[in-house]
Amino acid sequence: MEDIIIIKKGAWSPEEDQKLKDYVMRFGIWNWNLMPKFAGLSRTGKSCRLRWMNYLRPDVKRGPFSMEERERVIKMYQQLGNRWAAIAGELPGRTDNEVKNFFHTHLKKNLGQINNIDAPVQCRRVKKQKKKAQEKPKLFVDISSPTMGSSSSISSIITFDQNEKIDMEKTVILESNPSLSSSHSNIDGFDQFVDTTSFWLHLLNHANREELYYENS
DNA sequence: AAGGATGTCAACCGCCCAAGT
């Protein structure tokens, strides 16, 4: 007769954390699937691995992202796209999960809802987002890869510094490399163009973030 | 003050890939 193993899910208790930490410190990582049994944990190997990698590892850096880290995330995202593990690799002590969460909460929330950056997230906030999506956006953002761009017919490209305000009524945000930017002649009513690196850094640096957010809601 | 809306982040799920057999 096989043993019945009850697998626990959800938040980790301090006791579980200690068990996992103690075990890894003592015996190292050898097989995540077998480890829980030996460590006395009612968790899956995957769950243990995730907990260790994202939280318990001694070299995991916690706390808010510094401005340097923020800038790096933005630049790496533009280079690599949603390869969070690769981006995290450029940020010592940060995990892919952290980078992903940071991007979604601090960057995308301000920009994604006003453009088709990607498909809407299926979550409990969809209802509200749908309502917002019906309204005509004042801001258009294109964060497609620079290599995807085609010929340009941009009338003007601007960058701005930290204290400069953006005309949200007539602004089109284009990709980071102006020379590769694609034509957006099919978008009516916009006459300013801003490269995304500049825009995102502005958004992060500047207190206008709130203003920008609500401007579009 | 209360209840709903929203923000944040830890954790889970499912898929993919590489290595081993």
Added chain:
DNA sequence: CACTTGGGCGGTTGACATCCT
């Protein structure tokens, strides 16, 4: 070469905190 398995990854969800009306 096909199959299995373990680990890694990105997408998504859920719980809780905070904000807003």
